[in-house]
Amino acid sequence: MSRLVHSFAFRWALAIALWSTLLSLLLFAFVYWQTAAFMQDELAQVLRHKAHYAAREPAKAVNRIETWISEDLHSVHFAGLFGADGSKHAGNLDARPPSLPVDGEVHRIGAQVAIAGRRLNEELWSAAVALNDGSIVVVAHDTDEIDRAKATVIRALGLALVPTLAFSILGGVLLAGRAKRRLASTEAAVARVMRGDLRQRLPVGEAGDEFDRLARDVNGMLAEIERLMEEVRGVGDAVAHDLRTPLTRLRLRLERGRDQARDIKELRQAVDQGLVWIDQTLDMVTAVLRIGEIEHGRRCAAFGPVDLRLVVSEAAELFEPLADEKGIALGIRIEGEESAVRGDRSLIFEAISNLLDNAIKFTPTGGRVEIGLARRDGVPVVSVEDTGPGIPADERNHVFKRFYRAERARQTQGNGLGLGLVAAIAKLHRFPLSVGDSPHGGCRFEMACPEAERHASVTG
Amino acid sequence: MAKLLLIEDDAATAEEILGDLHGRGHEVAWAATGPDGAAAARSGGWNAIILDRMLPGLDGLTLLRDLRGAGDRTPALVLSALGDVDERIRGLRAGGDDYLGKPFVLAELAARIEALLRRPTDVRETVIRVGTLELDLIAGTGRRGQRDLDLLPRELKLLEYLMRRPGQVVTRAMMFEEVWNYRFTPKSNLIDVHLGRLRKKLEAEGEPMLIHNVRGEGFTLSPDV
Numbered sequence: 001m002s003r004l005v006h007s008f009a010f011r012w013a014l015a016i017a018l019w020s021t022l023l024s025l026l027l028f029a030f031v032y033w034q035t036a037a038f039m040q041d042e043l044a045q046v047l048r049h050k051a052h053y054a055a056r057e058p059a060k061a062v063n064r065i066e067t068w069i070s071e072d073l074h075s076v077h078f079a080g081l082f083g084a085d086g087s088k089h090a091g092n093l094d095a096r097p098p099s100l101p102v103d104g105e106v107h108r109i110g111a112q113v114a115i116a117g118r119r120l121n122e123e124l125w126s127a128a129v130a131l132n133d134g135s136i137v138v139v140a141h142d143t144d145e146i147d148r149a150k151a152t153v154i155r156a157l158g159l160a161l162v163p164t165l166a167f168s169i170l171g172g173v174l175l176a177g178r179a180k181r182r183l184a185s186t187e188a189a190v191a192r193v194m195r196g197d198l199r200q201r202l203p204v205g206e207a208g209d210e211f212d213r214l215a216r217d218v219n220g221m222l223a224e225i226e227r228l229m230e231e232v233r234g235v236g237d238a239v240a241h242d243l244r245t246p247l248t249r250l251r252l253r254l255e256r257g258r259d260q261a262r263d264i265k266e267l268r269q270a271v272d273q274g275l276v277w278i279d280q281t282l283d284m285v286t287a288v289l290r291i292g293e294i295e296h297g298r299r300c301a302a303f304g305p306v307d308l309r310l311v312v313s314e315a316a317e318l319f320e321p322l323a324d325e326k327g328i329a330l331g332i333r334i335e336g337e338e339s340a341v342r343g344d345r346s347l348i349f350e351a352i353s354n355l356l357d358n359a360i361k362f363t364p365t366g367g368r369v370e371i372g373l374a375r376r377d378g379v380p381v382v383s384v385e386d387t388g389p390g391i392p393a394d395e396r397n398h399v400f401k402r403f404y405r406a407e408r409a410r411q412t413q414g415n416g417l418g419l420g421l422v423a424a425i426a427k428l429h430r431f432p433l434s435v436g437d438s439p440h441g442g443c444r445f446e447m448a449c450p451e452a453e454r455h456a457s458v459t460g
Numbered sequence: 461m462a463k464l465l466l467i468e469d470d471a472a473t474a475e476e477i478l479g480d481l482h483g484r485g486h487e488v489a490w491a492a493t494g495p496d497g498a499a500a501a502r503s504g505g506w507n508a509i510i511l512d513r514m515l516p517g518l519d520g521l522t523l524l525r526d527l528r529g530a531g532d533r534t535p536a537l538v539l540s541a542l543g544d545v546d547e548r549i550r551g552l553r554a555g556g557d558d559y560l561g562k563p564f565v566l567a568e569l570a571a572r573i574e575a576l577l578r579r580p581t582d583v584r585e586t587v588i589r590v591g592t593l594e595l596d597l598i599a600g601t602g603r604r605g606q607r608d609l610d611l612l613p614r615e616l617k618l619l620e621y622l623m624r625r626p627g628q629v630v631t632r633a634m635m636f637e638e639v640w641n642y643r644f645t646p647k648s649n650l651i652d653v654h655l656g657r658l659r660k661k662l663e664a665e666g667e668p669m670l671i672h673n674v675r676g677e678g679f680t681l682s683p684d685v
Contacts, residue, residue: 282563285563318646318650321653349644
């Protein structure tokens with residue numbers, strides 16, 4: 001129970017119950033005030049009318065006063081006709097109430113009246129009107145009736161207040177309980193997530209309210225976390241797998257070399273082959289670390305202006321002999337004026353080198369690789385295209401992932417990290433990277449390199 | 461034969477380095493901690509110092525900075541498991557003459573030590589001669605004996621780099637850093653094809669070889685006479 005009292009939902013329910021009670025109180029007060037005012041107005045009108053009616057014809061005044069008194073069954077009607085000197089001519093009032101102004105309006109006064117031969121002090125609503133001959137007619141009505149009605153309303157209010165409050169609180173508790181049950185199922189799901197089960201999702205109701213929307217958002221977040229964890233696990237698995245293959249080969253080769261080598265030359269051959277495989281393994285580890293390093297953006301310190309034309313032509317120059325040796329024509333096409341982007345010159349060069357290396361690797365002898373620098377919508381775009389087999393559309397989303405090797409690339413040497421490195425470098429520089437079809441038949445990689453914003457000149 | 465000081469905390473790594481450098485005819489002393497290394501370095505008489513970036517007791521870069529502050533200009537090579545470019549810049553700023561990221565190949569370390577020990581004598585020379593090979597840096601022309609060589613600008617730079625270090629083994633990474641001026645490890649055969657082209661131009665049919673491939677290590681240019 002104490003947990004319920006401390007719960008957010010319960011406190012809200014209680015607050016709402018109190019608020020609704022307060023509102024019904026206000027409503028009651030208004031009704032009471034309106035009812036009382038209405039009854040008083042009604043009575044006042046009657047009294048005003050009777051007083052004027054009695055005063056209109058002095059000859060009939062006594063008669064009319066008697067009629068008013070005789071209409072009364074409950075001894076609540078009072079009247080009196082008094083001479084100019086104050087003497088009583090008729091009626092059941094002993095004397096003209098001294099505090100009553102003679103203005104024909106209704107006032108609440110205290111007066112002495114005679115009821116069934118007894119003299120009583122009563123609170124009266126009364127009106128006094130002067131006749132032509134100077135005498136004064138007073139018509140009055142007991143206040144008890146209205147006071148009783150008022151008291152009844154107040155009592156009804158008092159009686160109704162208790163159940164109102166009780167029902168409000170009951171409703172609040174029921175609502176709080178419902179919210180609590182809903183919260184409990186969410187809490188349970190969160191607890192399971194915290195224990196490491198990332199496949200858990202929060203329950204989402206049908207209502208589409210804020211709570212549901214929040215749950216949906218949290219579920220979206222969980223899905224993203226699950227995806228990232230999946231990716232991390234994937235990378236870990238891929239590293240382990242890709243390490244195991246060369247290490248197994250290495251172990252076998254060394255074992256065989258030790259057992260079977262007939263001379264030092266053969267033993268050296270075995271060791272040399274082993275070293276080549278170790279180097280491949282180390283290259284992979286280094287590449288994984290480098291990608292991690294670049295992805296964490298620790299290298300922004302080396303950022304400076306980079307002349308893209310120079311970097312592109314130097315990269316082309318570096319790879320030209322390699323392409324030539326493989327019988328591939330390496331073309332370079334640089335358009336537009338100078339492009340000074342902000343970045344790490346060495347990393348941009350590395351990214352372009354990896355794209356070129358990739359293109360040359362997958363292009364068959366007699367093919368063509370072309371590196372270009374052109375402006376599209378004012379943004380310098382570096383492109384590398386080839387006449388290789390291309391990349392199927394459904395694989396394009398994956399090529400920039402670490403360790404992804406398209407089926408066709410399985411037979412080719414490489415560790416599947418080259419394009420991952422390109423992607424990491426592009427991401428660090430916020431350079432959009434894309435892959436599509438080349439008009440020459442192979443694939444076309446593009447890296448858009450938005451220029452650093454130049455300071456507007458302040459001359460003239 | 462040079463006297464070298466190795467400051468490295470990992471005993472296994474140190475043992476391999478010591479063994480390799482001994483095998484190449486150097487005399488190497490080993491210090492395992494920062495303070496020991498600093499004391500050894502201060503005692504002087506070294507031709508070069510190899511020191512790890514992270515050492516117990518005293519950070520390698522602090523050690524180097526102190527040494528340079530004391531006016532010691534002994535060539536120093538910084539080893540580090542942190543391979544990043546910024547890290548390299550920090551190493552060189554602290555007074556390092558070269559920087560090598562771990563893991564490295566022993567031959568790479570040996571070649572770089574050799575380069576530190578035999579710094580090019582006079583870099584202001586504008587005409588370099590190695591045997592019958594002659595390079596005019598002002599005119600941008602090269603000749604072998606009576607034969608003019610038709611060299612591209614990059615080939616000219618590559619040849620200059622090799623000719624300033626005749627008989628010395630230079631690695632692919634060293635060439636890539638110095639001739640192309642980019643800092644990452646290129647695919648191994650990239651530099652080879654560049655050297656292959658240069659060789660074709662230098663070594664016409666019947667002429668003796670100038671550039672030699674040192675298996676597993678790198679390349680060397682040796683005089684033909």
